Amino acid sequence: MPTIFLESRDNPKIKHLRGLIEQNTYRKKQGQTVLEGTHLVMAWLEKDRKINSIFTTEHALAHPDFEEIFSRYPGTVFVLSESLYKDLSTLGTSLACLAIVDLPTNTPALNFTEDTLILENIQDPGNVGTLLRSAAAAGIEQVVCTRGSASLWSPRVLRAAMGAHFSLHTYENIELEDFLKQFKIPVYVTSSHEAESLYSKNLRKQCVWILGNEGQGVSDFALKHADAVCIPQPGGQESLNVAVAGSICFFEMVRQRL
Known part of the structure; x- marks a missing residue:
């Protein structure tokens, strides 16, 4: 599992992550959003959907919840300091896990005979x-x-x-x-x-x-x-x-x- 440590708030990847978390217009422009928490990330992976990147902390990496995630996610994990992660997180107390995913683009036409x-x-x-x-x-x-x-x-x-x-x-x-x-x-x-x-x-x-x-x-x-x-x-x-x-x-x- 390759890991890269990111420390600066001005890092382009951190700026991109923050924009997706905070700005609806940026999410639409980029065609991406952010899943937060291991439960949500696993639910996404169980639907066989792709994750573009994962951000966590060094402490959280050792948690058992990540074992199953990493068995399905082959990409690089970006490791942040605790303070930088807390600055980005909207959950506060959950296990540190932020994942960037693409917004769905293949939604079928609205069916006017279904619930x-x-x-x-x-x-x-x-x-x-x-x-x-x-x-x-x-x-x-x-x-x-x-x-x-x-x-x-x-x-x-x-x-x-x-x-x-x-x-x-x-x-x-x-x-x-x-x-x-x-x-x-x-x-x-x-x-x-x-x-x-x-x-x-x-x-x-x-x-x-x-x-x-x-x-x-x-x-x-x-x-x-x-x-x-x-x-x-x-x-x-x-x-x-x-x-x-x-x-x-x-x-x-x-x-x-x-």
Whole structure:
């Protein structure tokens, strides 16, 4: 296993790594992103996907988790000082492991007859990642993000999704008005106003779920072109976290289909 020690913050490889971690525009320009943590890196390798480079620390190299990673990754490992790694890391306490990978480029065309999750202007990376994780677990394979949503392939969303990306077809920066009417299956939005109970709907066949902004909910366009459902809340809370609400919807769908 070849290793190269990098010490300077001004090293071109460190600057490239930092740009991918911090800047969405740089990730798009380079066609790359960063996976952080050995769990995420192993999930990527288990899908037989290529890693371009790995960054870690001398202390972490001796950890058993790296043995399996290095058995699948033949390239050079870049070793950073603890202080330099902490300056780059977004996790803080996990085993030091940052991997640069290429963004997927072979996503098939959107299928308008299959289960689909649409995220409309959801901005919190944690919420986006959790929704992707729940969608994948529920068997939904298509996820569409409109403009204004958190970047699907940002390190923070990747971390929250815990590898869900790798079994999903994802589409970003799309205007809802450009494609929503093309679906040939029921479309549902979550709403607390003038909506029927989620549990009154027949969800046994393919459908579309639209989840909206954390504060403002879904747009008027989405409400106009979809069937609004609400989640009964006997406790009287005004609303649920969007990732919690979406997960409840997905698994009610799963329950009905079992």
